[in-house]
Amino acid sequence: MNLKLKVWRQAHADDRGTIVDYDAKDIPEEASFLEMIDIVNEQIIEDGGEPIHFDHDCREGICGMCSLNINGVPHSKERGITTCQVHMRKFNDGDTIWIEPFRAKAFPVVKDLVVDRSAFDRIIAAGGYVEVRTGSAVDANSVPIPKDKADAAFDAAACIGCGACVASCKNASAMLFTGAKAAHLNLLPQGEPEKDKRVLAMVRQMDAEGFGNCTNQYECEAACPKEISADVISKLNRDYAIASAREAVS
Numbered sequence: 001m002n003l004k005l006k007v008w009r010q011a012h013a014d015d016r017g018t019i020v021d022y023d024a025k026d027i028p029e030e031a032s033f034l035e036m037i038d039i040v041n042e043q044i045i046e047d048g049g050e051p052i053h054f055d056h057d058c059r060e061g062i063c064g065m066c067s068l069n070i071n072g073v074p075h076s077k078e079r080g081i082t083t084c085q086v087h088m089r090k091f092n093d094g095d096t097i098w099i100e101p102f103r104a105k106a107f108p109v110v111k112d113l114v115v116d117r118s119a120f121d122r123i124i125a126a127g128g129y130v131e132v133r134t135g136s137a138v139d140a141n142s143v144p145i146p147k148d149k150a151d152a153a154f155d156a157a158a159c160i161g162c163g164a165c166v167a168s169c170k171n172a173s174a175m176l177f178t179g180a181k182a183a184h185l186n187l188l189p190q191g192e193p194e195k196d197k198r199v200l201a202m203v204r205q206m207d208a209e210g211f212g213n214c215t216n217q218y219e220c221e222a223a224c225p226k227e228i229s230a231d232v233i234s235k236l237n238r239d240y241a242i243a244s245a246r247e248a249v250s
Contacts, residue, residue: 059084126202
């Protein structure tokens with residue numbers, strides 16, 4: 001199949017950047033989206049040009065690094081998958097495809113389609129961990145956890161931190177990410193002792209990074225490749241309100 005690509009090219013963070021047209025020729029239908037870019041890059045290199053820079057690692061939908069806006073939608077219009085899991089059979093011969101980076105103030109462009117998502121790392125470093133000593137590993141069934149809480153914690157822990165929630169939100173909010181990372185610890189006994197400290201630190205770091213606020217549009221839930229529910233945002237708001245009240249009277 002032959003395609004027309006409109007790709008965002010930006011030499012560095014301070015460059016204005018622009019859309020550049022490319023022809024993607026003889027693309028196999030069974031190729032993945034990233035393999036299609038690989039094929040285009042091979043031709044660009046043969047022609048003496050600089051290849052399109054993009055992030056990738058596992059190419060199995062695990063790491064979340066392959067974060068691209070495809071035709072204006074994070075990870076493409078397909079639900080519940082990452083960019084690397086998109087296959088060219090989902091497109092038609094002669095299609096024009098727009099490829100852009102995840103856009104947010106807190107995700108500055110490094111080069112072309114690569115953005116700096118270290119803001120997520122700093123949110124995790126602020127409180128997304130358990131530091132209270134819980135002793136050595138114990139039998140899995142020795143700490144009773146209600147099934148509904150265990151399931152909810154597991155679902156929240158599925159977040160891969162790709163940033164699709166931020167890229168899809170008109171406010172560039174990181175509430176889904178922060179909510180998921182806080183919830184999977186706050187729901188479990190091991191995370192309970194530091195619950196208030198955790199949620200206050202993570203939310204305040206999120207705000208300091210320049211992410212916008214949530215206005216309940218649910219684009220984040222729709223774009224999430226792991227289909228994490230916006231319920232984690234509601235829990236984050238409740239936990240933050242309680243922790244703030246406790247902090248005020250302490």
